[in-house]
Amino acid sequence: MATPVSQFLAQATANNIRCNNQWEAEFISGYDDVDAVLTAAVMFGDSFSIPGRTINYAAVHYKGFEMANLVPTNVQMDVEHTMNIKADVAGEYRRAFLRWQNHVMNMDIEGGSYFEGNRAVNPNSNARIKLFSKDNETVNEVYKLVNIVVTNVGPIELTYQGGDAASFQVQMKSTYWYIEKATEGRLTDQR
Secondary structure: OOOOHHHHHHHHHOOOOOOOOOEEEEEEOOOHHHHHHHOOOOOOEEEOOOOOEEEEEEEEEEOOEEEEEEEEEEEEEOOEEEEEEEOOOOOHHHHHHHHHHHHHOOOOOOOOOOOOOOOOOOOOOEEEEEEEOOOOOOEEEEEEEEOOEEEEEOOOOOOOOOOOOOEEEEEEEOOEEEEEEEOOOOOOOOO
């Protein structure tokens, strides 16, 4: 039987259901010029998916029978992340992510670049996704995405039709992630 809306709203009010707009993102690129912008920014995002993980299992054959999902072999983490970010009027947020990309591979062809750059993951780069309590101030959980590389900085769609806020998409990859902080509930550590 379906839960009545009134019961759902009562549970939400009782602080045991998370709203999907109670979060913020914080980025550290590991490059001083980029971090001067990113750490001072209050960025508003449309969406972000908290990463998941999967345990892969091997099939074992025994006396002609396949026993699937018997032996755990490895853990696979979601390492591709996408965020829609509201663009600031000055364009500084988007330029910061473009500059982050340029540290990895410089695309200034007119300036004489032949795609030089360090071509490596900066070990100081990370992102933190902070999940808030109902008061939208208290941080309940922090997911840390480690070794971030910005793979795509999307376009900004401009139009004279409508007055929607301009936004752009940033796609990034991480090496791994973990729950850095959890303050409520019995399981405050993922390990």
